[in-house]
Amino acid sequence: MLHATTLVDSLKRELKARGITYADLAARIGMSEASVKRMFSQKNFTLQRLDEILKATEIDFRDIALIAHDESRLISELSFAQEKEIIGDTKLFLIAVSVLNHLTVDQIVQTYQVTDAEVVKYLIRLDKIGFIELMPNNRVKLLVSRTFRWIPNGPIQNHFREQAYSDYLESKFDGDHEVMRLVNVMLSKRSIAALLDRLKQVAREFSQQHQEDAKLPYDDRYSISFMLAARPWMPKGFKELLRPRQATPKLVRPK
Template identity: 25%
Template sequence: MQARIFETLKTVLRARKITYAELARRLETSEPTIKRVFAARDDKLSRIVEICDALGLALEDVVAQAKRTTVTPVALGDRIEAQLAGDPSLFNFFILLHDGMPVEEIARQFKLDPGDTLRMGRKLERLGLAEVQATGRIRLLLEHPIQFRRDGPLHRALMKINLDFVRQVFLAQDTEAAAFLTQSRRISGDTARHMMTELRRLNRELSEMARQDQLTLPTSELKSYKLSLAWSHVKFSSLLTIEGK
């Protein structure tokens, strides 16, 4: 989401013929600093608010404009998927980064040292998926949602992650923020298509709310959640067994 906000701000600068130098003067900072901020397309919320104020814009208007941008999932391609499939730790590191988990939190949860995370960052850099900056910070170059091929090189890894997740939720106690929900009903084709539309809408809503949370809240207030949905006509004879005498 931040990348799209900065793209919106760049559009405003071009439309008003305001240079980075002029924006830097209004913010009482240096032009190289402004160039770095826009090149990284990532900064703290206070900086974004300052830029909006300097341009006479309301943050909510900029966010609303950025949200109008259609975000189309992108495919990584078989070559990159195959290399990630051949290095499960790198693939897991990548998907956590892409979900917005800070490197420091990944390192804490998986007991990685700075050398480990730097090596993984360099590997992602060679794949064209990330940039390791001079400070050692790893910046992903791909903000768009990713559409992994379920029949591609990462097939087994994706299946394992999702089945293990469903198993964990199934075995755990339901809470106000987490639960395993399932039901089967005999319904019409129209109802089935309506439910699929609603489930896709829910998935998009979750994606947008996650971007807003990551933009406005400190990392310490965020936790990782996962949604796995399966909706389809079911042939019970492939799932159940009923034996006669």
């Protein structure tokens, strides 16, 4: 079953593929660029507005519907057992992440200390798990959606939390292509909800950019990890100084 949000996502990808910016679209349909951005961000379209956009951009509704239909059949999350199997074997996890990054068998072998036979063996396992479909000539078809994520607090996230946090955060984040921000503020519940929505949107856009850049040559793409976190939090020393009547800490910590 197709959902309106899936159709909007498909329309956004088609616009980007055709090089049509929000500013271009705004000029074609007589709206401000800010209004167009808000419309796509909120995914709040009337049928009349959708029809105007399709006519102005010469996009066929059937095309975006087919894209959305294909996307809806893909999985956005593995089962606990599937994740546990993948994280239980370092090379299997390596191959899974590599195919998520659209690396070919040759590129995996050139990059890591694995043989062609090993890569194919692990691709067969990923095929049985349902993560990919192994095609002729060892080509790979991903069976996960653009919004795919590891299970929150699942085997892979827990593995990262236990073993990779210290390694990932062992940096001053002052090098090229690095950034870290720690902001402590006090917001209303409504503003906190809006903040979390924006952070999730950034994560979706990050994933979408990954899909689009997959078309670039392998040597033009670089590994980068992106972590978002936000929760009610204050430093332990502050918490210890709270008066007894103060309940849950009211500071929000995005990073």
